[in-house]
Amino acid sequence: xxxxxxxxxxxxxxxxxxxxxxxxxxxxxxxxxxxxxxxxxxxxxxxxxxxxxxxxxxx
Amino acid sequence: xxxxxxxxxxxxxxxxxxxxxxxxxxxxxxxxxxxxxxxxxxxxxxxxxxxxxxxxxxxxxxxxxxxxxxxxxxxxxxxxxxxxxxxxxxxxxxxxxxxxxxxxxxxxxxxxxxxxxxxxxxxxxxxxxxxxxxxxxxxxxxxxxxxxxxxxxxxxxxxxxxxxxxxxxxxxxxxxxxxxxxxxxxxxxxxxxxxxxxx
Numbered sequence: 001x002x003x004x005x006x007x008x009x010x011x012x013x014x015x016x017x018x019x020x021x022x023x024x025x026x027x028x029x030x031x032x033x034x035x036x037x038x039x040x041x042x043x044x045x046x047x048x049x050x051x052x053x054x055x056x057x058x059x
Numbered sequence: 060x061x062x063x064x065x066x067x068x069x070x071x072x073x074x075x076x077x078x079x080x081x082x083x084x085x086x087x088x089x090x091x092x093x094x095x096x097x098x099x100x101x102x103x104x105x106x107x108x109x110x111x112x113x114x115x116x117x118x119x120x121x122x123x124x125x126x127x128x129x130x131x132x133x134x135x136x137x138x139x140x141x142x143x144x145x146x147x148x149x150x151x152x153x154x155x156x157x158x159x160x161x162x163x164x165x166x167x168x169x170x171x172x173x174x175x176x177x178x179x180x181x182x183x184x185x186x187x188x189x190x191x192x193x194x195x196x197x198x199x200x201x202x203x204x205x206x207x208x209x210x211x212x213x214x215x216x217x218x219x220x221x222x223x224x225x226x227x228x229x230x231x232x233x234x235x236x237x238x239x240x241x242x243x244x245x246x247x248x249x250x251x252x253x254x255x256x257x258x
Contacts, residue, residue, distance in 0.1 A: 018116060025115030029108035036104050040097055052084045 086233030089240055096244045099210070103248060106206065107255050110199045121196045126187040128200065128257050129180055136176045137253050140211075143169035144246035147239050159235070160225055166242070167218045174211050177204065203256055207249060214245040 085093075114120045121127065143166040150162035181201075189197045221238045224230035 022115035025111045029111050033104050033108055044093055048084055
């Protein structure tokens with residue numbers, strides 16, 4: 001219910017966006033900036049894990 | 060305390076006991092480069108985000124009356140930069156560091172060509188009236204592309220340093236790997252910027 005009322009209450013960051021394309025850009029860039037650090041850190045952590053396990057197997 | 064770690068990644072168990080060397084999973088140089096790349100990635104993410112949201116304000120982009128960017132010439136330039144990364148992969152796969160000299164030099168020259176071609180492109184855009192203060196289009200173009208160009212120049216400086224050390228015989232495997240990682244980042248970033256800024 002709270003999610004449904006966001007638009008009516010003008011409680012979202014893109015409620016005042018002048019157009020649908022600007023609103024979509026705002027939402028997609030918010031998602032991108034939120035996921036980018038997680039993806040990078042996750043990727044590096046996975047790479048380190050793979051390197052550690054493969055080098056451990058060689059010993 | 061029975062153990063003592065040292066900064067070079069080795070540790071010694073009680074005096075007189077056997078000494079064992081601990082090799083880091085990721086070399087320190089590479090890890091430091093990855094941390095630096097992480098900050099750079101977020102920096103460019105912010106620039107692309109600002110550009111995308113501003114672009115969404117306009118029904119068409121570039122805005123009416125603004126010069127068009129040279130899409131085809133820059134596509135060729137993008138291919139040149141990607142080719143330089145391929146040469147770096149070849150250099151990294153050479154078993155002996157001495158054998159990496161030719162592909163490293165090739166990557167360096169292709170990177171230099173990319174920067175020179177972008178400089179030529181900028182001269183053309185300036186002559187058409189696109190400046191940093193002429194419009195949002197110009198401001199974002201010079202800011203994003205210019206910031207990337209600075210990174211390519213920094214990457215070229217790294218490649219020149221790597222080559223000099225290679226010739227002198229002082230290049231370490233981990234140092235070479237760190238330099239390659241930075242160059243891969245600079246190259247991998249460009250197609251994304253090309254897609255967002257030019258297309």
